[in-house]
Amino acid sequence: MMNQYMQLIALLEMSITCGVVLIILLQKLFQMEFPFAARVALVLFLGNVFFWPLGMSLELPLSAYVRGVTGDLSIVTMLLLWGALLPSPKKTPLGFKAPIALIAIVFYPLALGLGMLDPYAWGYGSIGLLICAVVFAILCGLAGWTKGVWILSVAIIAWAAHWHESANLWDYLLDPFLAIWALLAIPSAIYLKRREKAQSGYLFRAG
Numbered sequence: 001m002m003n004q005y006m007q008l009i010a011l012l013e014m015s016i017t018c019g020v021v022l023i024i025l026l027q028k029l030f031q032m033e034f035p036f037a038a039r040v041a042l043v044l045f046l047g048n049v050f051f052w053p054l055g056m057s058l059e060l061p062l063s064a065y066v067r068g069v070t071g072d073l074s075i076v077t078m079l080l081l082w083g084a085l086l087p088s089p090k091k092t093p094l095g096f097k098a099p100i101a102l103i104a105i106v107f108y109p110l111a112l113g114l115g116m117l118d119p120y121a122w123g124y125g126s127i128g129l130l131i132c133a134v135v136f137a138i139l140c141g142l143a144g145w146t147k148g149v150w151i152l153s154v155a156i157i158a159w160a161a162h163w164h165e166s167a168n169l170w171d172y173l174l175d176p177f178l179a180i181w182a183l184l185a186i187p188s189a190i191y192l193k194r195r196e197k198a199q200s201g202y203l204f205r206a207g
Contacts, residue, residue: 006165010072012051014063017073019046020081036087043085072164074175075155083147093145097185099136104179107170123168130156133173 023042027033034042050063073081083089111120122129133156140148152173158164159172166172 003165006163010067010164011061011063012047013078014067014070014073015047015051015061016043017078017081018050018063018066019043020085022046024081024084036085039085070177071175072166072171074178075158075163075172076151077175077178077181079151079154080178083151090145090147092148092185093143094185094189095143096140096145096148097182097189100174100178100182101186104174104182107174108176108179120168120170123170126169129169133169 020043023034023039023046050066051061053059053061080092107119109115110117133152137149137152137156140146140152155172156169159167159169164171
């Protein structure tokens with residue numbers, strides 16, 4: 001019974017996330033931001049499309065097939081995506097993305113067997129990893145990014161409550177999609193900084 005409940009929750013989360021991702025893509029495609037009420041309505045509609053089996057040749061909901069390919073997203077990734085639909089969402093600071101990218105660069109090679117150390121094992125009840133996550137959340141708060149505090153807090157609470165099938169804290173904090181997003185954000189930030197500097201130099205150039 002508990003396993004069925006967890007599967008249902010996972011499908012519901014994935015259905016909503018698929019709807020959110022489609023809305024984000026539509027907004028980028030049309031280069032416009034939909035009104036908040038329209039975003040909520042679209043999330044409800046698309047979430048239902050992905051959640052309920054559509055019949056025909058599909059035996060499972062669309063979200064089940066997506067989940068079969070991607071696996072469960074971390075709570076951090078899921079909340080970052082959902083938060084993107086809030087009214088006037090603030091951009092995620094580079095001070096959050098850069099540590100995630102650095103952690104991913106070290107974590108994934110080691111977790112995949114490169115070396116004798118396995119950091120993934122720390123996620124099973126390691127007080128050290130939990131303390132690091134809490135400290136990271138506090139640093140987000142000190143930096144003025146309260147959204148990061150809430151996201152990390154919810155991720156830790158979800159892990160403590162065994163919200164997903166995994167009992168590993170890493171699976172609530174990090175996933176490959178979050179790692180790729182953070183890694184791509186660094187060169188993007190460098191490029192934007194250089195472009196702003198070049199434009200500033202052009203504007204103040206003599207003549």
